[in-house]
Amino acid sequence: MTKFNMLNAPKPEFGMSYAPAFLEIQQLSKSYKNGDRETVILKDVNLTIGEREYISIIGHSGCGKSTLLKIVAGLERSTSGSVLLEGREIRKPGAERMMVFQNYSLLPWLTVRQNIRLAVDEVSRGLSAAEKKQVVNEHIAMVNLNAAADKYPDEISGGMKQRVGIARALAIRPKMLLMDEPFGALDALTKSKLQRQVLEIWEQHRQAVMMITHDVDEAIYMSDRIVLMTNGPEATIGEILEVPFEHPRDRAKIRNSPAYYELRNHALNFLDSHFESDE
Numbered sequence: 432m433t434k435f436n437m438l439n440a441p442k443p444e445f446g447m448s449y450a451p452a453f454l455e456i457q458q459l460s461k462s463y464k465n466g467d468r469e470t471v472i473l474k475d476v477n478l479t480i481g482e483r484e485y486i487s488i489i490g491h492s493g494c495g496k497s498t499l500l501k502i503v504a505g506l507e508r509s510t511s512g513s514v515l516l517e518g519r520e521i522r523k524p525g526a527e528r529m530m531v532f533q534n535y536s537l538l539p540w541l542t543v544r545q546n547i548r549l550a551v552d553e554v555s556r557g558l559s560a561a562e563k564k565q566v567v568n569e570h571i572a573m574v575n576l577n578a579a580a581d582k583y584p585d586e587i588s589g590g591m592k593q594r595v596g597i598a599r600a601l602a603i604r605p606k607m608l609l610m611d612e613p614f615g616a617l618d619a620l621t622k623s624k625l626q627r628q629v630l631e632i633w634e635q636h637r638q639a640v641m642m643i644t645h646d647v648d649e650a651i652y653m654s655d656r657i658v659l660m661t662n663g664p665e666a667t668i669g670e671i672l673e674v675p676f677e678h679p680r681d682r683a684k685i686r687n688s689p690a691y692y693e694l695r696n697h698a699l700n701f702l703d704s705h706f707e708s709d710e
């Protein structure tokens with residue numbers, strides 16, 4: 432047995448320190464029809480997330496991670512089971528859940544500032560123009576984009592575009608942030624810097640986060656728990672690992688701890704064993 436706390440699916444329990452339950456995924460399954468054939472992508476997924484908890488989801492390509500995130504975002508419907516946010520069933524997208532995509536999804540004809548402002552205008556209708564301006568400026572500064580605020584997406588780097596996407600999501604002040612491989616397309620240095628920035632912002636503001644990643648080190652550095660998915664079809668939660676490091680985290684410090692390697696090896700062995708079983 433390893434030292435950290437592992438919960439085997441389908442038990443929907445979660446770390447005692449994260450109560451109360453904020454998001455509850457209950458017996459969720461998702462199938463797609465292809466002509467006469469129906470493929471079950473996700474089967475009996477159960478997960479509970481606390482309102483200040485950072486969760487990472489890791490699993491092999493195609494197992495259904497994005498599908499799960501899209502269902503939580505309200506962009507897709509489950510075939511059976513439910514997702515409850517503060518006790519209410521999620522049926523459509525809402526401003527309390529913001530999604531950050533890997534491919535930025537910025538509007539190319541608007542500047543960085545205008546992209547963020549548009550989102551604030553749509554969601555924060557109760558604010559005055561001056562207050563909206565203040566929120567936009569605050570979030571541009573938060574991700575160090577002051578110098579690029581009046582540039583267009585095609586005038587800035589991929590890392591900067593991703594920061595705009597994150598600032599835009601945060602500016603809505605969502606209760607939950609849903610991130611689909613937010614650092615996946617970035618070079619190692621930019622990735623490391625942006626992970627630090629996002630974690631610092633999260634450590635200050637604390638909201639529920641569900642982040643898909645393929646990077647075990649990223650998951651250990653950033654999250655409170657790591658959800659390991661089994662391979663599809665009929666993918667489900669294989670294990671949930673608790674990350675035993677307090678926030679704020681110092682990457683160098685945690686990397687030197689034996690618990691880090693134990694956790695890392697455990698996650699990699701899980702992924703290897705699932706990969707092999709598919710061969």
Ligand SMILES: Nc1ncnc2c1ncn2[C@@H]1O[C@H](COP(=O)(O)OP(=O)(O)OP(=O)(O)O)[C@@H](O)[C@H]1O
Pocket residue numbers: 463464472490491492493494495496497498499663
């Ligand atoms: N609209 C759709 N219609 C039919 N099948 C779909 C649809 N969307 C996704 N799928 C299938 O569902 C499975 C899971 O896809 P999903 O994108 O959720 O996986 P993933 O784990 O996020 O993959 P990756 O890590 O490569 O991004 C895949 O086999 C995919 O082809």
